[in-house]
Amino acid sequence: MPHDGNESTKPPSDPALRVKALESLLVEKGLVDPETLDLLVDTYEHKIGPQNGARVVARAWLDQDFKSSIKIDCSSIIKQVFGFEGRQGEHIIAVENTSKTHNVVVCTLCSCYPWTVLGLPPVWYKSAPYRARIVEDPRSVLAEFGTDIPLDKNILVWDSTSELRYLVIPERPRGTEGWSEEQLITLITRNSMIGVELAKDPAS
Amino acid sequence: MTKIDSFSLLNKQPCDDEGPVFAEPWHAQAFALAVHLSESGLFSWKEWSQTINDEIIKAQNAGDLDLGNTYYEHWLNALELLVRKKGIFNFEELVKRKEKWRDAYLQTPHGDPVKLTPSNDGY
Incomplete structure (x- = not known):
């Protein structure tokens, strides 16, 4: 076992948490589709340049x-x-x-x-x-x-x-x-x- | 302000042939959120540019050297501001949800996927 099962996960940086907050709220409101977000990231990381x-x-x-x-x-x-x-x-x-x-x-x-x-x-x-x-x-x-x-x-x-x-x-x-x-x-x-x-x- | 060294140090990223497009995963998520919301019509791209420009000036006035490495912080500020302006959520909701995520991390054993647990407060 590489980790003690009781060890908690370190939260990411404050801005990263803010983005997670925004994203999860927007997804719940139906204003954002997680698959579209993934596709956008992938496009800009790999296809458009x-x-x-x-x-x-x-x-x-x-x-x-x-x-x-x-x-x-x-x-x-x-x-x-x-x-x-x-x-x-x-x-x-x-x-x-x-x-x-x-x-x-x-x-x-x-x-x-x-x-x-x-x-x-x-x-x-x-x-x-x-x-x-x-x-x-x-x-x-x-x-x-x-x-x-x-x-x-x-x-x-x-x-x-x-x-x-x-x-x-x-x-x-x-x-x-x-x-x-x-x-x-x-x-x-x-x-x-x-x-x-x-x-x-x-x-x- | 020193001249070239202020930006030559940063010259290699992002979106270079060799480098990553986004320095951190949250940059990518914040980027995609703004593009997605603008495409779905929550705000126009012109409105977006104006808002991020205002955020950059605000940050500069508050002492940010604005060397490009804080760009996605301005981006995130602009995103939160526009979402609030459009009446989608208020500041309190955003803060509450952020803290909920923080707690979720702290309560998740290392290595397990972090998920928000449903609660009665609606956030």
Whole structure:
């Protein structure tokens, strides 16, 4: 016997107990279905994530028409093409990095984020220092991520809202001519689609 | 406030290719509750964003450095507030139920599943 049968179970943290309280009351009132909750958690843990966004970006690198359309209305197109659908009725538009402009995304209010294509945001995205500093001094914040943007390149900072969110299309790295969509996907990271990093260098 | 170290330390999670999406199980449950309630129409996502934004500001004013690691605490505060605002339960009911869960843990032998026992008080 690994345990003494009389030893009690240590309660979890206070917030964990608060969540259990809410959930059990809501289930009893019929406002929440436990199976739907489990499915939501599973979906966000395993099925929705930056791999969705990487697919969209790789397609955009290969298909000019696709790229033009997601710069106008990314949410409708990706629903149509890939079946990726937003849950909060939010719109996503894609913003493209070019030789003249670098784009980076923030939500200064809370942490609105294009869940459909990137999953849930990383902790730093939700932190007050990032939310404030990327607006005040984007170049130095990007440098701290190891991303040096030349001084002659403009940096545009996009502030997300609950209704409009942004996906950055990083510049396609040199040396990837003739690459397939599947190969290109391997170069596209979550951070490159938030705009704090560049796509991976195929040589590295 | 120190610059990068305030968020670079946290840079690895969640939802990275390598890392867990939710740092703790209750984060996942709280997340799913809000999405579920908004989908079922108890509140709109816009209402949700506004409420969590207010909670973040409140926490910052109370001294929270708001480095992202307390995000789900704001999330939970917003969830409780909206549920109360919508008249689903009051604060007392939530606290009472929380304590009931705590007791259930303490009364359950280690290793057994923890369940709430039915009682006459309705909570």
